[in-house]
Amino acid sequence: MAEEKIIPKHDHETLKFPDGFLWGAATSAHQVEGNNISSDWWEWEQKHQPQALRSGQACNQYNLYEQDFDLAKSLNHNAHRLSIEWSRIEPKEGEFDESEIEHYKKVLKALKDRNFTVMLTLWHFTLPKWVADKGGWENGATALYFERFVRRVVPEITEYVDLWITLNEPGVYIYETYIERAWPHSKKSLFGQIKTFLNLTSAHKKVYKFLHSNFPAGKPVGIANNILSFEVSHKHSIKEQIAVWLNDLFANHLFYMFTRGTHDFFGVNYYFHIRLKDRNIIPGANSLMQQTHDVSDLGWEIYPEGIFEVLTDLADDIPIYITECGIASTNDDRRNRFLISYLQEVARAIKAGVNVRGFFYWSLLDNFEWHLGFEPRFGLVEVDYSNLERHIRPSALVYTDIIQHNGIPHSLLRFIGHTVQAEEVLEKRQKEIKKEIK
Numbered sequence: 426m427a428e429e430k431i432i433p434k435h436d437h438e439t440l441k442f443p444d445g446f447l448w449g450a451a452t453s454a455h456q457v458e459g460n461n462i463s464s465d466w467w468e469w470e471q472k473h474q475p476q477a478l479r480s481g482q483a484c485n486q487y488n489l490y491e492q493d494f495d496l497a498k499s500l501n502h503n504a505h506r507l508s509i510e511w512s513r514i515e516p517k518e519g520e521f522d523e524s525e526i527e528h529y530k531k532v533l534k535a536l537k538d539r540n541f542t543v544m545l546t547l548w549h550f551t552l553p554k555w556v557a558d559k560g561g562w563e564n565g566a567t568a569l570y571f572e573r574f575v576r577r578v579v580p581e582i583t584e585y586v587d588l589w590i591t592l593n594e595p596g597v598y599i600y601e602t603y604i605e606r607a608w609p610h611s612k613k614s615l616f617g618q619i620k621t622f623l624n625l626t627s628a629h630k631k632v633y634k635f636l637h638s639n640f641p642a643g644k645p646v647g648i649a650n651n652i653l654s655f656e657v658s659h660k661h662s663i664k665e666q667i668a669v670w671l672n673d674l675f676a677n678h679l680f681y682m683f684t685r686g687t688h689d690f691f692g693v694n695y696y697f698h699i700r701l702k703d704r705n706i707i708p709g710a711n712s713l714m715q716q717t718h719d720v721s722d723l724g725w726e727i728y729p730e731g732i733f734e735v736l737t738d739l740a741d742d743i744p745i746y747i748t749e750c751g752i753a754s755t756n757d758d759r760r761n762r763f764l765i766s767y768l769q770e771v772a773r774a775i776k777a778g779v780n781v782r783g784f785f786y787w788s789l790l791d792n793f794e795w796h797l798g799f800e801p802r803f804g805l806v807e808v809d810y811s812n813l814e815r816h817i818r819p820s821a822l823v824y825t826d827i828i829q830h831n832g833i834p835h836s837l838l839r840f841i842g843h844t845v846q847a848e849e850v851l852e853k854r855q856k857e858i859k860k861e862i863k
Contacts, residue, residue, distance in 0.1 A: 426438050439763075440772050441832035447542055447783025448828040449504035450497060450805060451487070451749050453549035453593070457493075457791040459483035464512035465557035466550070466795075469609035484808050490532050492815070496806055497789055500541045500821050501828040504746060506785045507535055508546035508593070509582075515574055526581050531643040533585035544748070544785070546584070546590040546649065547575055547632065550598055550608075550795070561610050562598075562621040568628040575632050583640055590692055590748065591632045594651040595680055607796045611687035626683045633687040638809035645689035649748040652677050652739065652749035654698040654731030668701045677735070690782070693740050694749035721802055722753045729766040736774040736781060743781045747771065751787035753794070753801035760820035765837050768827060787823060790815070820861060 449557065455461050459482035470479040486493055497505060513525040536543050601608040603618045628750055633646050653676050657665035680687065719727045723770055732750065739745060752763045768784065775781050791804035799810060805821035808814075827833055 427672075434765070436562070437833040438833050439829075439830045439839075440769065440838065442772060444777065444831070445585060445782075447504035447746070447785075448824075448831075449502045449506060449541070449544075449715075449783070449785045450789035451506035451544075451785040451787050452789050453508045453550070454510040454548065455480060455483075455551045456794070457484040457486040457790055458510065458789075459485045459487055461510055461512060461551065462549040463516035463554055464510070464610045464682040465554050465561070468554055468557075469514075474798075477711065480793045482813075483793045485813050486790070487528075487639050487813065489813070491535050493790065493806075494535055494539055494541070496815060496817065499729045499827045500713065500805070502541070502646035503828070504542040504544065504783060504785065505789075506544040506546065506590070507532075508549035508590075509653075511548065511556075511574055512551060512794075513577055514591075515553055516555075517553075518555045518570075521577055523689065526578060530582055532586070533582055535740040537585050542587045542783075543585060543592060544588040544746070545586045547571075548591065548594050548628075549593040558611065561688070562624050563576055563610075563617050565620070565624055566625070568624050568631055571628045573633060575816050576635060578642075579636065583644070587644060588690070588746070589636055589644060589650050590648045591629045591646060592625060593649045595622070595648070596676060596692060597651045598625075601796075613762075618720075623683075626680065630686050630687050632775075633684075643743075647688045647690040647692045647746075648680070648684075649692035649694050650677070650680060651694045651696070652735045656698065656700045658700050658702050666740060672699070672701065673738070677738070688743060689743070690744040690746055692746050693735065693739065693786075694752070695732045695735060695747065696725055698731040699725050719759075723797075725753070727752065727759075727763060727766075729763075729770045732767055733774050733777075736771070736779045737777060740774075744780045746783045746785070747781065748785050749787040750784065751803045753803050755802050757818050757820045760818070761823050764820060764827070765833060768833055769838065772833065817859075 453598070456466065457465055459480065461467050461480065467480065484493075494505070508527075509529045515521050533543060533545070552567075556564075556567055559566065561567060578737065596609075599618050599621055602611050604615060604619070606612065629648060636646050637643065651761065653672070655669045655672050655676075657669055681691075721727065730759055732747075736745060748769060752760055754760050754763075764786070771781055771784060786805060788803045788805075790806050791799070791802050793809040794801040794803070805818055806825060807816040807818055823837065826837065
């Protein structure tokens with residue numbers, strides 16, 4: 426009798442995520458609300474930015490938030506990350522606008538009414554103009570002003586919030602202000618960098634203590650930190666190995682070291698993979714933007730393996746949420762591949778033992794991308810800025826499919842290879858989902 430030929434078994438199962446995984450998208454107030462006239466950013470835009478690079482009405486989410494939340498709900502999101510705007514709530518020192526507090530209560534309640542898990546950011550780059558006039562984050566008193574703001578507003582909104590983010594990307598704020606000098610208050614000052622860093626750590630610790638001391642229910646508190654993946658150009662260069670260690674320490678770990686014991690989770694914003702060259706022995710990196718790699722419209726390298734690397738590097742005894750991860754691209758096929766390949770690496774990190782609890786794509790909507798204006802297109806939902814109409818992109822439906830399966834179906838995994846067959850499967854599934862959400 427001839428020996429039976431054994432045919433290898435192909436795994437056609439969905440690449441699953443843990444039960445209770447949070448699936449959502451993120452926004453920030455200044456980038457989507459519009460007409461944030463009492464902030465330092467608004468004033469800076471009027472003085473230093475051409476008309477095309479000013480936030481103006483942005484996406485007018487201040488008035489259209491229910492429409493946007495309905496869109497997110499129709500796309501099967503079960504969580505949402507957003508921020509509140511300090512300069513609206515306290516436009517003048519010590520004067521709190523009750524109507525704005527009520528507005529944000531309505532916004533947050535609208536999310537809870539739609540059964541979203543709410544992650545709220547208390548500071549996402551902007552300051553009230555009066556705080557900026559007093560020196561901004563270089564002024565040690567700003568940590569106290571921020572704590573006062575939090576003490577005033579949190580009791581009003583805490584019932585609608587599930588997870589707190591105290592600060593968004595403190596390292597990026599320092600980099601853009603003092604190194605790139607592309608943001609308000611920009612100047613060349615090493616002393617200013619150090620003072621700002623220490624005052625931001627102080628602000629986080631004060632708010633963490635307040636939230637846990639006054640609200641014993643113990644809703645988790647953390648920050649959203651920009652975490653970078655570093656790599657050497659030449660594997661055997663000792664100088665480059667040291668450079669990677671130093672850059673990783675300063676960019677990814679220093680804030681946590683200065684605020685040890687005040688994080689209930691790590692919030693990971695992941696966008697960048699950087700290869701260090703021999704001369705970069707001190708922090709300061711040359712990215713791959715000028716080399717031949719697949720990049721976003723902003724020139725940021727598409728490197729899914731990097732998110733696995735940073736997640737395994739940060740893995741500790743506390744949960745991790747991916748609080749931002751996204752791509753600026755007008756090519757939606759690229760966004761499809763981005764979502765599938767990056768989430769495949771997140772799943773691999775979970776399988777390796779990393780306690781990842783959720784993923785928030787940046788961003789729900791196209792929005793105002795700070796000093797770059799409106800040209801970068803990050804949204805799952807396209808915004809026509811001529812009339813503010815929203816249009817669901819096909820990539821949003823791919824994300825919906827992943828959420829519905831709480832994982833990546835095998836048919837979507839094949840799309841990474843960009844085969845004709847995979848495209849046909851994807852197009853068919855997108856049409857099915859589009860019918861389901863109407």
